[in-house]
Amino acid sequence: MxxxxxxxxxxxxxxxxxxxxxxxxxxxxxxxxxxxxxxxxxxRPTMPQFTLQDVTMYQFNVTSPNFLTSNIQATVQSRNPNDRIGIYYDRLDIFASYRDQQITLPTLLLPTYEGHKDIDVWSPFISGTTVPIAPYLATSLNQDEYSGFVLINIKIAGKLRWKVGTWTSGHYRLNVNCPAFVRFGNPGSGDTIRVGSKFQLSQTCSTDV
Known part of the structure; x- marks a missing residue:
């Protein structure tokens, strides 16, 4: 060859x-x-469903020059829509923001396991004392208060794990955004919000995992 x-x-x-x-x-x-x-x-995995049931405003004041003091209680419901998948919430922080600026300190929610079709409800207090905000935000907030309505976003950020049988996944980032329209005193009067004013919202939140 x-x-x-x-x-x-x-x-x-x-x-x-x-x-x-x-x-x-x-x-x-x-x-x-x-x-x-x-x-x-x-x-058929489905993302958890969050609903902002209500918010109670105890304090929400802009002070000179550009500081915001707030004390809010938010009631948030979480539902696991899956038939065969459980969810571990290992760490969840809830806070409030106004026009994409965080205006309160984060409050830690207790870790929990949410079984198939289970529902959990949290009612934490979130607050911030003399939080500095941008000058344009202070102007915008004063205008919103004067008009009678302020849009606040209640946000949750944290980590979750999926559970199928005896198998548990790694951590996934969770971001939840709940818009809340808060009504102040009579429109145009400039009245501040009444202490303990509770607003029933039942607002569906956007969820990203």
């Missing part, structure tokens, strides 16, 4: 080996994707 034929035979063997390895890898990949699809079809 000539040297050229040996080289050609070796190249053919190498190509056949590469094709076989590629076929095995492709078959393995298809099986893995099929298993993932099958698990998804069986479990």
């Amino acid at each position: 000539s040297a050229e034929m040996k080289v050609c035979e070796n190249n053919c063997k190498r190509k056949r080996l590469i094709r076989r390895l590629f076929s095995v890898f492709l078959a393995f990949l298809i099986i893995v994707l099929f298993i993932i699809l099958l698990i998804w079809l069986i479990l």
Whole structure:
């Protein structure tokens, strides 16, 4: 056998080996994707659903030059809509923001496990004393108060884990945003909010995992 034929035979063997390895890898990949699809079809994972039930305003005052003092109690409901997946809330911080600026300190919610179709309710106090805010935000907030309505966002940030049977996933970031329209005194009067004013909202929150 000539040297050229040996080289050609070796190249053919190498190509056949590469094709076989590629076929095995492709078959393995298809099986893995099929298993993932099958698990998804069986479990149908759905993100938790949060609802801002009400807020109670105990204090919300802008002081000169650009400071905000607030004391708010928010009642938030969490529901696990999954039939076969449990949720561990390992760490959740709740706070209030106004026009994307955080205006209270974060309050830690107690860690909990939420089983299939379970519901949990939290009613924490969130507050901030003489929190500095941008001058344009102070002007905007005074205008909103004068008009009679202020849009505050109650936000939750933290980590969760999914539980399926005995298997528990790693941590996933959770971000929840609950808009709350708070009504002040008579529009145009400039009245500050009454202490202990409670607003029933039942506002659906946006959730991102």
